[in-house]
Amino acid sequence: MGEKTKLDPKFAYWKGIPREEITWHPTVDESRCTGCGMCVTSCGRKVFDYDWERRKAVVARPLQCMVGCTSCQVWCIFEAISFPDPEYVRDLIKKRKVLSLVKKQLEEEGILKRSSFQNPFPPIHNPD
Ligand code: SF4
Numbered sequence: 001m002g003e004k005t006k007l008d009p010k011f012a013y014w015k016g017i018p019r020e021e022i023t024w025h026p027t028v029d030e031s032r033c034t035g036c037g038m039c040v041t042s043c044g045r046k047v048f049d050y051d052w053e054r055r056k057a058v059v060a061r062p063l064q065c066m067v068g069c070t071s072c073q074v075w076c077i078f079e080a081i082s083f084p085d086p087e088y089v090r091d092l093i094k095k096r097k098v099l100s101l102v103k104k105q106l107e108e109e110g111i112l113k114r115s116s117f118q119n120p121f122p123p124i125h126n127p128d
Pocket residue numbers: 028032033034035036037038039040056057075076077078079080081
């Protein structure tokens with residue numbers, strides 16, 4: 001990985017899993033990419049570079065892609081961006097026991113009281 005494409009340390013792990021072990025990132029179909037730049041200018045994680053000579057989006061920092069995010073696929077009106085099956089992420093959550101870590105994170109952040117874990121968002125009763 002070159003200096004320009006080096007993984008930003010703040011994206012080195014996802015839910016305790018080294019990001020290198022997770023294959024989740026966009027793929028650009030260059031035959032469909034018109035070079036509109038929507039994905040390049042909109043991704044908040046700087047995953048894309050722009051090739052000015054060829055006028056194409058380039059996935060330059062794939063490991064910075066947010067695991068499970070597919071926003072750029074939605075933004076691309078030319079349908080040039082694809083992702084792995086979302087089931088891959090769901091399997092990862094199950095196999096790597098991600099929800100245990102999530103529970104710990106919630107507790108540590110004080111978002112969740114232990115006593116209300118079973119139902120952290122009770123239904124709102126309509127007075128009528
Ligand atoms: S949004 Fe789609 S068409 Fe536009 S630059 Fe990105 S991949 Fe290419």
